[in-house]
Amino acid sequence: MANQNDMRTPLSRVRGLGSAKDGTEHFWRQRLTAIANIPLMLFFIWTIISLNGVGYEQTVAYLSSPFVAIVMLMVIGAGIYHMKLGMQVIIEDYVHGAAGKALLVANSFFAIVIGATCAFAILKLGFGG
Amino acid sequence: MSDTPIQAGANKERPLSPHLMIYKPIPTMVMSILHRITGAALYFGTILVAWWLIATASGAGSFETAAWFFGSFLGRLILFAYTFALMHHMLGGIKHLVQDTGAGLEKDFTTQMAKLHPIASGVLTILIWIIGYVVR
Numbered sequence: 001m002a003n004q005n006d007m008r009t010p011l012s013r014v015r016g017l018g019s020a021k022d023g024t025e026h027f028w029r030q031r032l033t034a035i036a037n038i039p040l041m042l043f044f045i046w047t048i049i050s051l052n053g054v055g056y057e058q059t060v061a062y063l064s065s066p067f068v069a070i071v072m073l074m075v076i077g078a079g080i081y082h083m084k085l086g087m088q089v090i091i092e093d094y095v096h097g098a099a100g101k102a103l104l105v106a107n108s109f110f111a112i113v114i115g116a117t118c119a120f121a122i123l124k125l126g127f128g129g
Numbered sequence: 130m131s132d133t134p135i136q137a138g139a140n141k142e143r144p145l146s147p148h149l150m151i152y153k154p155i156p157t158m159v160m161s162i163l164h165r166i167t168g169a170a171l172y173f174g175t176i177l178v179a180w181w182l183i184a185t186a187s188g189a190g191s192f193e194t195a196a197w198f199f200g201s202f203l204g205r206l207i208l209f210a211y212t213f214a215l216m217h218h219m220l221g222g223i224k225h226l227v228q229d230t231g232a233g234l235e236k237d238f239t240t241q242m243a244k245l246h247p248i249a250s251g252v253l254t255i256l257i258w259i260i261g262y263v264v265r
């Protein structure tokens with residue numbers, strides 16, 4: 001580790017963030033959201049199953065319960081963040097240069113648009129339609 | 130050019146870098162790329178989730194339109210595929226999390242897991258849909 005030829009300062013070495021400036025943060029957040037996604041997506045599947053074929057009134061009633069609304073917000077939050085991080089890796093692997101940068105911007109915008117839309121709908125239903 | 134150490138090996142018929150188009154796919158490779166493909170499919174599928182939520186929040190009329198689409202044959206087909214993608218990606222993700230700890234990396238075991246993976250995903254998907262129809 002403490003190599004004589006290492007040109008980094010001791011502080012830089014301690015921070016361990018490397019030249020990309022965020023170290024293993026991306027990897028870790030992908031894992032953290034992956035762990036969160038397991039129970040959350042199972043809850044989401046359960047939600048879809050129990051709403052299968054029921055009408056408008058029952059669907060609204062179910063989604064407006066505080067418990068369901070809060071967990072649904074977490075499903076959307078963890079799910080969207082996870083998929084944004086994941087798609088970023090796919091883009092970085094395959095698309096380089098200006099096109100890659102443009103796709104990374106599009107990826108962020110897509111995640112925010114989908115996230116904001118879902119969050120608004122969940123809150124509107126949660127606060128009573 | 131004379132025989133440099135690198136060139137010396139070149140006339141022996143050894144595998145070069147993996148040319149993916151002519152490379153015999155092995156189960157673990159296939160499952161690895163499927164994790165990426167299912168992740169990307171789930172990514173675009175969130176458009177449908179957003180549509181369903183916003184339609185429900187917007188009132189009975191738009192809810193009925195969305196419900197009609199998801200209840201149609203094409204709608205069901207998409208939802209079935211989405212369930213499979215989610216199960217496949219979830220199991221692959223759990224596998225990733227286990228492997229991050231350094232556990233279970235023996236070659237034969239990984240191949241067995243890779244062969245089991247699509248079967249387990251299919252079984253879970255069908256199970257979920259059976260429950261969906263029974264509960265209904």
Ligand code: HEM
Nearest residue numbers: 034037038041083086087089165168169171172219222225
């Ligand atoms: C159900 C629970 C889920 C688990 C356990 C899970 C787990 C994971 C893990 C561990 C990775 C990292 C793979 C790697 O480093 O190569 C990953 C990547 C990814 N996930 Fe998920 N995930 C889940 C749900 C989702 C959902 C719902 C979406 C999309 C809406 C999604 C989209 C992605 C994408 C796009 C990637 C990047 C794939 C790649 O780099 O090859 N995941 N997932």
Ligand code: HEM
Nearest residue numbers: 157158160161220224227232233234239242243245246249
């Ligand atoms: C105790 C739990 C598990 C352990 C220790 C484990 C371990 C492993 C290991 C070491 C690999 C090799 C990966 C590679 O060569 O890239 C692997 C591959 C795989 N496993 Fe398992 N696994 C476990 C559970 C599961 C489960 C529950 C499933 C889903 C049915 C699964 C599905 C897969 C798949 C699809 C692959 C190939 C994916 C790839 O190559 O990236 N595993 N597993």
